[in-house]
Amino acid sequence: MTDTVTDVNTGEQVVFWVCAILAVAGALGMVLSRKAVHSALWVALTMINLAILYIANSAPFLGMVQVIVYTGAVMMLFLFVLMVVGVDASDSLIETIKGQRLAAILLGLGLGILLVWGIGSGLVASPTVGLDAANDAYGGNVEGIANLIFTRYLLVFELTSALLITAAMGAMVLSHRDRWKEVASQRDLSIARFRSGVHPGNLPNPGVYARHNAVDTPAILPDGGTSDLSVPQPVRARGDERTLDQVDIDEVRQITEGSGE
Amino acid sequence: MNPSSYVVLSALLFSIGAIGVLVRRNAIVVFMSVELMLNAANLAFVSFARMNGNLDGQVVAFFVMVVAAAEVVVGLAIIVTIFRTRRSASIDEPNLLKY
Amino acid sequence: MSPLLASVGAETETAFTMPSINYYAIAPILILFGAAVVSVLVEAFVPQRGRRPVQLVIVVGSIVAALAVTIDLRGTRLVTGEGAIAVDGPTLLMWGALLVIGLLGALLMAERSIDPLGDAFAPRASALPGSEDEQEFTRRGFLQTEVWPFLLFALTGMLVFVASNDLLVMFVALEVMSLPLYLLAGMARRRRLLSQEAALKYFLLGAFSSAFFLYGAAMLYGFSGSVSLVAISDTLSAKTGEGSLVAIGIALLMVGLLFKVAAVPFHQWTPDVYQGAPTPVTGFMAATVKIAAFGALLRVLYVSLGGLRWDWEPMLWIIAALTMLVGSVVAITQTDIKRMLAYSSIAQAGFILVGVVAASPQGLASALFYLVAYAFTTIGTFAVITMVRDASGEATHLSKWAGLGKKSPVVAAVFSLFMLSLAGIPLTSGFVGKFGVFAAAIDSGNTWLVIVGVVASVIAAFFYVRVIVLMYFSDPTPDTASVVIPSAFTTIALTASAVMTIALGVFPQWLLDIITQAGVFIR
Numbered sequence: 044m045t046d047t048v049t050d051v052n053t054g055e056q057v058v059f060w061v062c063a064i065l066a067v068a069g070a071l072g073m074v075l076s077r078k079a080v081h082s083a084l085w086v087a088l089t090m091i092n093l094a095i096l097y098i099a100n101s102a103p104f105l106g107m108v109q110v111i112v113y114t115g116a117v118m119m120l121f122l123f124v125l126m127v128v129g130v131d132a133s134d135s136l137i138e139t140i141k142g143q144r145l146a147a148i149l150l151g152l153g154l155g156i157l158l159v160w161g162i163g164s165g166l167v168a169s170p171t172v173g174l175d176a177a178n179d180a181y182g183g184n185v186e187g188i189a190n191l192i193f194t195r196y197l198l199v200f201e202l203t204s205a206l207l208i209t210a211a212m213g214a215m216v217l218s219h220r221d222r223w224k225e226v227a228s229q230r231d232l233s234i235a236r237f238r239s240g241v242h243p244g245n246l247p248n249p250g251v252y253a254r255h256n257a258v259d260t261p262a263i264l265p266d267g268g269t270s271d272l273s274v275p276q277p278v279r280a281r282g283d284e285r286t287l288d289q290v291d292i293d294e295v296r297q298i299t300e301g302s303g304e
Numbered sequence: 305m306n307p308s309s310y311v312v313l314s315a316l317l318f319s320i321g322a323i324g325v326l327v328r329r330n331a332i333v334v335f336m337s338v339e340l341m342l343n344a345a346n347l348a349f350v351s352f353a354r355m356n357g358n359l360d361g362q363v364v365a366f367f368v369m370v371v372a373a374a375e376v377v378v379g380l381a382i383i384v385t386i387f388r389t390r391r392s393a394s395i396d397e398p399n400l401l402k403y
Numbered sequence: 404m405s406p407l408l409a410s411v412g413a414e415t416e417t418a419f420t421m422p423s424i425n426y427y428a429i430a431p432i433l434i435l436f437g438a439a440v441v442s443v444l445v446e447a448f449v450p451q452r453g454r455r456p457v458q459l460v461i462v463v464g465s466i467v468a469a470l471a472v473t474i475d476l477r478g479t480r481l482v483t484g485e486g487a488i489a490v491d492g493p494t495l496l497m498w499g500a501l502l503v504i505g506l507l508g509a510l511l512m513a514e515r516s517i518d519p520l521g522d523a524f525a526p527r528a529s530a531l532p533g534s535e536d537e538q539e540f541t542r543r544g545f546l547q548t549e550v551w552p553f554l555l556f557a558l559t560g561m562l563v564f565v566a567s568n569d570l571l572v573m574f575v576a577l578e579v580m581s582l583p584l585y586l587l588a589g590m591a592r593r594r595r596l597l598s599q600e601a602a603l604k605y606f607l608l609g610a611f612s613s614a615f616f617l618y619g620a621a622m623l624y625g626f627s628g629s630v631s632l633v634a635i636s637d638t639l640s641a642k643t644g645e646g647s648l649v650a651i652g653i654a655l656l657m658v659g660l661l662f663k664v665a666a667v668p669f670h671q672w673t674p675d676v677y678q679g680a681p682t683p684v685t686g687f688m689a690a691t692v693k694i695a696a697f698g699a700l701l702r703v704l705y706v707s708l709g710g711l712r713w714d715w716e717p718m719l720w721i722i723a724a725l726t727m728l729v730g731s732v733v734a735i736t737q738t739d740i741k742r743m744l745a746y747s748s749i750a751q752a753g754f755i756l757v758g759v760v761a762a763s764p765q766g767l768a769s770a771l772f773y774l775v776a777y778a779f780t781t782i783g784t785f786a787v788i789t790m791v792r793d794a795s796g797e798a799t800h801l802s803k804w805a806g807l808g809k810k811s812p813v814v815a816a817v818f819s820l821f822m823l824s825l826a827g828i829p830l831t832s833g834f835v836g837k838f839g840v841f842a843a844a845i846d847s848g849n850t851w852l853v854i855v856g857v858v859a860s861v862i863a864a865f866f867y868v869r870v871i872v873l874m875y876f877s878d879p880t881p882d883t884a885s886v887v888i889p890s891a892f893t894t895i896a897l898t899a900s901a902v903m904t905i906a907l908g909v910f911p912q913w914l915l916d917i918i919t920q921a922g923v924f925i926r
Contacts, residue, residue: 056305063313070320070340074327082333086340089317093343100310102350102362105369109346112369117339117376124380125332128387147326155319158651162315162622165647166308172357184362191363194422198429198484199572202563203370205436205579208443209556210374213586214381216549220529223539311625318618325611334607341614348621356628361621364571364630368617371578378582379606382589386599389531 058099066092079125087118101174104185247273259285263295310351318344331383335376342372425483428476428490431469431498432562438465439555446549458551462509465555469562470502480925482568486631489568489702492921496771497565497698501691504778505558508687510896511786512550517887518796523681523789524550524590532595547590553583554687561691565698568706570620570630570656573699577616577663580695581609584688588680593796601679608662608672616659622652623707632707633926640710653708653715660703663696666756667726670749674737677745682797685741686785689748690778697755697774701767704759706924712762719760720852726753727859735866740799743866744784747825750863751777757856758840761847768918769839775914776832776907780824783900786893787818791884798884804870806879811886817901819871824904826867827860832907 051059069089073082090113098106174184181187192200227235237243247262247270261284262273274284321344324337346365353361426433442461449457473495482489515522524547525532526540560580567573589602624630626648627638639649662669677685708715730750737743755777758770791798791807791814798804808815824831837860841853889897907914 051305051307059305059309063309066313067316067320070317070324073333073336073340074320074324079330079332082336086336089340090343093347096310096313096347097350097365100307100350100354102353102365105346105350105362105365108366108369112373113339113343117373120376120380121332121336124384127384128332144327148323151319151323151326154322155316158315158319159312161647161651163308163312165645165651166311166625171307171355174354174357174359177357177359184359187359188362188366190419191359192366194420195360195485196363196367196487196571197422198424198487199367199575202572202575202579203367203374205439205556205559206371206374206575206582208440209553209579209582209586210377212443212446212549212552213378213582216528216547216586217381217385217589218529220536221527221540221545223536223543314621318614321614325607331603331607335610338607338610338614341611342617345614345617345621348618349624352621352625352628355625358628360628360630361624364620364624367571367575371575374582375578375610378585379610382585382599382602382606385528385589386596386603389596389599 062092314344314347430472434469435559442552454548473498491925494566496921507896510892511683514892516890528590557583561695587684591681597679601676605676612662619655660700667729674742674745678741682789686782690781723756724855731859731863761843766843769843773836776836779900779903784821786897793884803884805877808875815874822867826864835911
């Protein structure tokens with residue numbers, strides 16, 4: 044089983060090319076999308092494809108963990124925060140320097156070319172051992188990983204608990220708010236509203252008992268006057284309030300007094 | 305094609321992530337780019353594990369996911385806090401000047 | 404039981420062997436880790452008022468206990484945890500330095516009588532600055548006591564970081580050390596927006612750099628099939644081919660570590676973070692992260708990549724020279740004292756790198772001495788900055804330091820001492836440190852680097868001396884800040900660092916002896 048293989052079978056080739064193209068497309072989509080939410084969705088696409096590539100790479104356990112942890116938890120957390128911050132938040136949180144963008148793109152492209160070329164040329168003739176022997180030693184992929192985690196990497200495993208505690212406590216410190224005021228109940232709010240002396244209920248709609256129902260038309264009161272409360276304050280402030288002619292008022296009076304029938 | 309193609313793909317993704325960090329200005333997108341870089345490193349570890357015939361690379365990738373999860377929590381908490389402060393700071397300017 | 408099941412059971416039982424861990428050798432780590440966990444529980448179960456004293460007892464007690472064990476471990480030289488942790492001379496030395504500096508940092512963070520409103524941290528980091536909530540919390544004297552578990556976790560991470568013998572432990576320790584620091588940086592009581600932006604910047608660039616570190620580790624794993632530093636070193640000497648993989652791996656790994664030591668061109672985060680973070684945190688971080696990051700850098704270079712020194716030395720020569728020059732020159736233009744010290748710390752990283760690239764036992768020893776000397780001076784410097792205040796908090800603008808020597812001669816004298824030490828004037832620890840790294844560099848044939856270093860020192864001396872001149876040779880203005888008399892916490896920290904700065908300058912031999920006995924990294 045430990046024969047060196049330098050080629051992979053056709054099925055894996057198909058999987059590789061499909062997933063690789065989608066993963067790169069997702070990565071490019073993340074960098075190029077103007078909206079943060081679109082970036083998050085693109086990068087989720089990349090992560091799902093990476094999960095498939097892990098499974099193709101004889102790492103079924105990691106493939107599942109990738110789906111659960113990255114696409115399931117991490118990216119959802121990102122989306123959640125994006126919703127909290129506001130979907131269209133494109134506010135810049137870092138100082139910009141003139142000409143930095145071009146320099147950054149060139150730097151990044153240089154790095155990319157160097158990495159891809161260096162790794163591509165470095166690995167041309169490298170043999171592949173394959174994981175069959177390593178997996179069989181303990182009866183499977185999960186068992187093999189578990190064995191390493193609880194022997195060779197036991198201390199690291201325990202150390203990660205420090206990270207998780209720090210993360211949980213950090214999130215709590217930055218977001219948990221102590222309450223020092225009594226929370227007002229509905230009853231308190233209601234009492235406060237009536238005590239304040241302003242009109243406690245809904246204001247009259249504009250245009251009630253009138254011929255027009257545009258917002259600038261005051262409602263006519265049954266006694267023939269008009270209600271100032273029915274016209275929004277800004278309209279009144281601008282002096283755009285419509286004045287009613289006598290015909291309207293008479294008509295209302297007829298309706299209310301029942302003599303118009 | 306041979307298994308080293310996976311490593312080349314990971315190099316490509318790593319570089320795209322690095323470009324994202326350097327080019328984008330939105331903190332959340334910058335952070336996503338960092339996550340992409342970590343994922344690229346994981347892909348490299350997983351492929352190398354297969355090429356080298358031992359599981360150490362897969363274990364490393366597993367730990368990286370744990371680390372990344374903790375990092376995301378802290379990072380997003382900081383980002384949300386700064387967002388809340390900014391939103392209020394722009395409204396009550398005098399409060400900010402007081403300090 | 405069927406024979407099949409029996410055989411499966413037998414196989415799994417023989418397959419798993421318990422890892423061998425020497426618990427006493429890693430006891431300092433375990434003590435701090437345990438104390439950190441207890442301190443989290445204190446947050447959960449001890450009532451609000453009682454938390455601060457309990458936390459202080461836990462922090463000071465655990466650090467002192469860990470220090471005692473570290474001293475008792477002297478002479479230990481072993482690898483434990485299945486090759487994960489290396490406890491050797493340099494490790495123990497750095498543990499000692501980290502614990503002492505950590506203790507001084509904790510004392511600075513515990514200070515409560517300098518700021519009339521409380522300690523250096525926001526009463527509640529979640530309350531919006533200036534909001535009604537925050538005013539109420541301040542009035543009630545609330546303290547964010549979660550800073551103590553964060554401090555302990557950060558110290559735990561640092562201890563593991565300098566002792567880590569494989570790249571995975573190093574990566575996780577890097578995060579354990581960094582995450583609490585990101586959080587602490589964003590919790591300043593005053594100028595919170597600046598502080599939070601510092602936290603964000605520190606976080607994003609820190610995460611970025613650790614991604615580089617990780618990818619570099621992936622390349623070295625691909626090359627050698629292991630993440631253990633020793634195995635990588637063995638493969639490097641045994642295997643030919645795949646050279647580009649190794650080169651990329653080393654380069655990316657170095658990028659990740661040089662970010663943490665703030666070497667040019669990976670230094671951009673330093674000024675903003677140093678300025679924005681609460682000053683006690685800045686002092687703690689500036690001193691300890693420098694030790695931890697250089698410790699890890701030295702271990703990787705000496706243990707793992709020693710055979711390839713001709714490949715990485717030229718890269719580090721250039722970075723060391725650039726770091727010294729850029730740090731010194733840009734510091735001259737700064738008007739904020741915390742920013743100036745940030746650039747000064749960049750320049751100092753360059754000087755330490757001169758010792759690192761010497762790639763000899765002498766270079767290692769000189770770099771270790773420099774780190775210890777620098778750490779004490781730095782924490783003292785920031786202790787003084789916490790005390791120099793005006794109505795709006797710390798007076799960090801240089802113009803407010805004019806004439807301070809006439810208003811508060813003692814504090815100004817102590818600060819001058821630190822400045823002289825950073826400048827490398829004889830009879831201070833900085834001089835011995837600089838002399839050591841330059842001597843090591845000349846011995847290994849890097850004379851030109853020493854010339855660059857001397858030039859940078861002269862430039863740097865200019866801005867250090869400028870502060871002294873400003874304090875003593877100009878008259879106090881109405882704007883001049885005043886010095887607040889601190890409680891015993893800051894006084895002890897300040898006195899200890901001042902005493903060490905002089906002691907290491909006048910009688911450096913005892914520390915040099917300890918370093919010589921510590922020897923080199925275990926392989």
